[in-house]
Amino acid sequence: MTSYIEPLAQESTPSIIADKLRKAIGHGEFKPGAQIVEADLARKLGVSRGPLREGMQRLTQEGLLVSIRNRGLFVIDMTPQDIRDMYLAREAIERAAAFKILRDGDFETVGLALLAIVDQMAAADGDPAAVGELDIAFHELLVRLADSPRLSRMHRTSMIETRMCIHALEETYLATDARAIEHERLANAIRTGDVARTDELLSAHMDDAIERLVSR
Amino acid sequence: MTSYIEPLAQESTPSIIADKLRKAIGHGEFKPGAQIVEADLARKLGVSRGPLREGMQRLTQEGLLVSIRNRGLFVIDMTPQDIRDMYLAREAIERAAAFKILRDGDFETVGLALLAIVDQMAAADGDPAAVGELDIAFHELLVRLADSPRLSRMHRTSMIETRMCIHALEETYLATDARAIEHERLANAIRTGDVARTDELLSAHMDDAIERLVSR
DNA sequence: GGGGTTAACATTGTCGACAATCTACCTTTC
DNA sequence: GAAAGGTAGATTGTCGACAATGTTAACCCC
Numbered sequence: 071m072t073s074y075i076e077p078l079a080q081e082s083t084p085s086i087i088a089d090k091l092r093k094a095i096g097h098g099e100f101k102p103g104a105q106i107v108e109a110d111l112a113r114k115l116g117v118s119r120g121p122l123r124e125g126m127q128r129l130t131q132e133g134l135l136v137s138i139r140n141r142g143l144f145v146i147d148m149t150p151q152d153i154r155d156m157y158l159a160r161e162a163i164e165r166a167a168a169f170k171i172l173r174d175g176d177f178e179t180v181g182l183a184l185l186a187i188v189d190q191m192a193a194a195d196g197d198p199a200a201v202g203e204l205d206i207a208f209h210e211l212l213v214r215l216a217d218s219p220r221l222s223r224m225h226r227t228s229m230i231e232t233r234m235c236i237h238a239l240e241e242t243y244l245a246t247d248a249r250a251i252e253h254e255r256l257a258n259a260i261r262t263g264d265v266a267r268t269d270e271l272l273s274a275h276m277d278d279a280i281e282r283l284v285s286r
Numbered sequence: 287m288t289s290y291i292e293p294l295a296q297e298s299t300p301s302i303i304a305d306k307l308r309k310a311i312g313h314g315e316f317k318p319g320a321q322i323v324e325a326d327l328a329r330k331l332g333v334s335r336g337p338l339r340e341g342m343q344r345l346t347q348e349g350l351l352v353s354i355r356n357r358g359l360f361v362i363d364m365t366p367q368d369i370r371d372m373y374l375a376r377e378a379i380e381r382a383a384a385f386k387i388l389r390d391g392d393f394e395t396v397g398l399a400l401l402a403i404v405d406q407m408a409a410a411d412g413d414p415a416a417v418g419e420l421d422i423a424f425h426e427l428l429v430r431l432a433d434s435p436r437l438s439r440m441h442r443t444s445m446i447e448t449r450m451c452i453h454a455l456e457e458t459y460l461a462t463d464a465r466a467i468e469h470e471r472l473a474n475a476i477r478t479g480d481v482a483r484t485d486e487l488l489s490a491h492m493d494d495a496i497e498r499l500v501s502r
Numbered sequence: 503g504g505g506g507t508t509a510a511c512a513t514t515g516t517c518g519a520c521a522a523t524c525t526a527c528c529t530t531t532c
Numbered sequence: 533g534a535a536a537g538g539t540a541g542a543t544t545g546t547c548g549a550c551a552a553t554g555t556t557a558a559c560c561c562c
Binding site for chain 2: 545546547548552553554555
């Protein structure tokens with residue numbers, strides 16, 4: 071039971087803008103490689119260019135946008151090399167998160183929470199978009215439950231990049247059955263507190279994803 | 287031998303400002319918890335508040351600054367909890383970097399390069415500031431040689447936070463002999479391609495650091 | 503004296519305007 | 533016809549000014 075009285079943290083405008091941009095990029099509203107034209111976007115968001123630029127700097131820092139001086143900011147284009155690098159980072163983060171949960175968290179509860187998502191995944195059978203969202207939800211939950219601000223922050227960026235990849239593939243990204251099973255195994259490994267198996271499955275899971283994404 | 291002809295990437299002003307701020311924070315020029323007053327700093331840097339604010343947003347994204355709406359930006363204050371979390375993230379990154387080097391890099395060359403820093407560490411014996419810098423150089427080199435843009439970007443933030451911790455301690459942070467030996471063992475594990483031992487030493491190294499920093 | 507109100511100050515948040523730069527197209531010249 | 537040069541348009545980079553907000557201290561009332 072958390073208290074109702076807590077410091078109220080009003081988000082700054084740049085931070086809100088950054089969130090909107092992340093969502094837009096993750097959902098393919100801005101295509102990879104596309105230029106973000108400040109004046110247009112500022113008008114659409116109903117703010118001036120100042121706060122918008124500040125928000126965009128955040129995404130630049132995250133590596134979701136790349137800056138070319140006097141030319142503008144562009145959405146990154148995920149090369150196969152980028153995909154590999156992103157999964158390297160993602161695996162590092164998620165392994166650390168899983169490890170922390172197994173070491174000093176309630177891994178049984180976490181495992182059950184993850185299995186709930188797996189159930190939904192099985193229920194959403196056939197719908198690639200829904201399964202994709204649940205896939206992301208699974209990994210987001212895993213890291214969130216590790217209760218690490220830094221891992222969460224880094225992971226958020228990786229998940230946007232993952233979304234970009236999934237979105238770029240659309241239909242091609244299927245094999246929903248196999249994915250549900252992979253996630254179920256992983257959730258169970260965590261639920262039972264099996265460190266070695268969690269490591270192994272997580273690693274294999276990432277390798278599979280890379281394989282699916284780059285060999286196309 | 288690299289070519290002299292390569293695309294010239296001019297850094298954007300916010301990016302330069304962000305770099306300067308990171309250095310300033312890492313070297314204790316801005317104390318933890320201190321407010322960054324925009325007008326003052328803009329005057330000192332010789333730019334207007336616009337670009338400065340954009341640069342500061344980058345550090346906010348990195349978690350080095352925290353924003354309180356209508357109040358301003360403040361340098362983070364590293365609580366013991368923060369130190370633990372930072373080392374969790376750092377360990378995740380460095381393990382991934384080491385693992386990548388051992389898997390598909392020239393680990394022997396990397397190990398030797400790291401040993402060169404260890405030698406300097408032994409030579410700088412007694413000078414805590416010098417040893418501290420070499421400690422950081424060691425870990426920066428490790429991650430840089432993994433050749434991963436994402437791990438490098440994430441690691442940079444962690445290293446600023448590490449610097450903050452070291453700087454906050456100043457004199458207390460000694461035991462230079464022990465540190466040189468720890469690093470030497472680690473470098474040798476990498477040089478010989480020993481995955482398990484690298485993992486183990488890296489993990490122990492981080493735990494030691496946490497111990498030194500929080501138990502004060 | 504404690505609590506509440508008000509006013510002055512400092513700082514941040516936002517905006518519009520201007521300068522600098524790049525791109526693309528057109529013109530000129532050989 | 534191809535290359536060099538010039539020009540117009542569009543976009544980003546930067547700045548100064550104003551509005552909004554929060555803080556502090558003085559003052560008043562009970």
